[in-house]
Amino acid sequence: MKNDVAFLISGTMNLYEHQSTFNPNMPVRGLMYFSKLYEKYIVTNGIDIYTSTPKKLPFPQYFVFYNGTMDEPDRSELKLTDLLDMPASPKTSCLECVAIMLNINYGHNKVLMEKCRRLKEYAIFVDAVRKGLSAGAPLEQSLSHAVDSCIDNDILKDILIKQKVEVIQMILETYDKELHDKTLRREGYEDGYNEGLAAAKETGIRQFISTLQELQLSHENVLKKLHEKYELSQEESEIYMKKYWEK
Numbered sequence: 217m218k219n220d221v222a223f224l225i226s227g228t229m230n231l232y233e234h235q236s237t238f239n240p241n242m243p244v245r246g247l248m249y250f251s252k253l254y255e256k257y258i259v260t261n262g263i264d265i266y267t268s269t270p271k272k273l274p275f276p277q278y279f280v281f282y283n284g285t286m287d288e289p290d291r292s293e294l295k296l297t298d299l300l301d302m303p304a305s306p307k308t309s310c311l312e313c314v315a316i317m318l319n320i321n322y323g324h325n326k327v328l329m330e331k332c333r334r335l336k337e338y339a340i341f342v343d344a345v346r347k348g349l350s351a352g353a354p355l356e357q358s359l360s361h362a363v364d365s366c367i368d369n370d371i372l373k374d375i376l377i378k379q380k381v382e383v384i385q386m387i388l389e390t391y392d393k394e395l396h397d398k399t400l401r402r403e404g405y406e407d408g409y410n411e412g413l414a415a416a417k418e419t420g421i422r423q424f425i426s427t428l429q430e431l432q433l434s435h436e437n438v439l440k441k442l443h444e445k446y447e448l449s450q451e452e453s454e455i456y457m458k459k460y461w462e463k
Contacts, residue, residue, distance in 0.1 A: 222253055229253060229274035233315075234281045238288060242315040243296035246278045250313065280317040281335075283342055290325045292317045337371045345387075359384045421446060425460040435461065 222231045231249055233242065254273060257263075263271050282288055296313040318325055320335060322343035329336035344365055348358025363384060367376050376383060424445065428438045435457070443453040 222249070224274055227274050229257070229276045231276070231278045232281065233279070235284065235317075236282075237284050238282065238286050240294055241299065242278075242280050242294050242317070243313040244299060246315050247296055247311065247313040250276055250278070278313065278315045280315050281320045282317050283320045283339065285346075288317070288319045290319050334372075337366070340371050341366050356384070356388060359387055417446070421456050422460045425457065426462070429462060 222229065224230070229250070231246060231253070233245075235242070239245075257274065258265060263273075265271055280294070294315040294317055296311060297309050300309060318328065320329075320339055322339040324339075329339065341362060344362035345358050348361055349355065351358075353361070363376050363380055365371075367373050367380075421442065424442065425438060428441065433441075438461070439453055439457050442448065442456060443450065446453075448456070
């Protein structure tokens with residue numbers, strides 16, 4: 217239910233995140249997270265950062281576990297400086313945040329998978345679900361088959377036996393919500409984008425007609441220039457002229 221975790225181990229501040237979609241903006245999010253984590257650490261430990269003596273802080277590490285469907289390398293670095301609008305003259309940024317993205321899809325990062333059995337089993341389970349979907353099976357059927365197959369092969373067996381129904385229901389709900397949210401975002405973006413373009417065009421045409429009229433161009437000349445500038449049909453041009461030509 218909670219897929220990002222931060223914790224301290226031997227003086228190292230670790231931030232782990234899980235992403236099922238590739239997000240190049242993770243360094244920005246990491247910068248914001250670490251800022252809050254360090255602020256909390258400073259307050260909790262009563263550290264006075266306004267003195268003339270240097271104060272030691274935990275060393276930061278930021279890992280993103282990726283298991284989306286895009287083809288990504290086993291390991292890659294996402295840098296904050298790659299997202300900055302850099303000036304023309306060479307300058308050094310005062311800020312940097314690096315997210316190490318690890319591909320945890322089955323078949324990737326084999327050394328890591330061998331060291332963490334749970335992670336490997338999770339990768340196998342996700343792969344089994346996706347294979348079912350690729351074969352054309354419905355999501356619920358793919359999930360149920362993947363769960364049964366993993367139990368038979370001792371993959372996440374203890375979890376899946378105890379919580380088979382809960383696991384299937386949770387993934388179904390998560391999948392439906394993600395799909396629904398993506399659809400809404402896409403449709404909202406497309407609708408908003410198209411509406412914005414239409415509104416901007418309408419405003420531009422109105423201002424164009426008004427400006428040329430103030431310059432005392434004839435109705436016929438403005439109609440012609442409107443047709444040429446906005447690549448409108450004769451009928452469309454006449455409609456706008458009737459709408460915005462001040463008599």
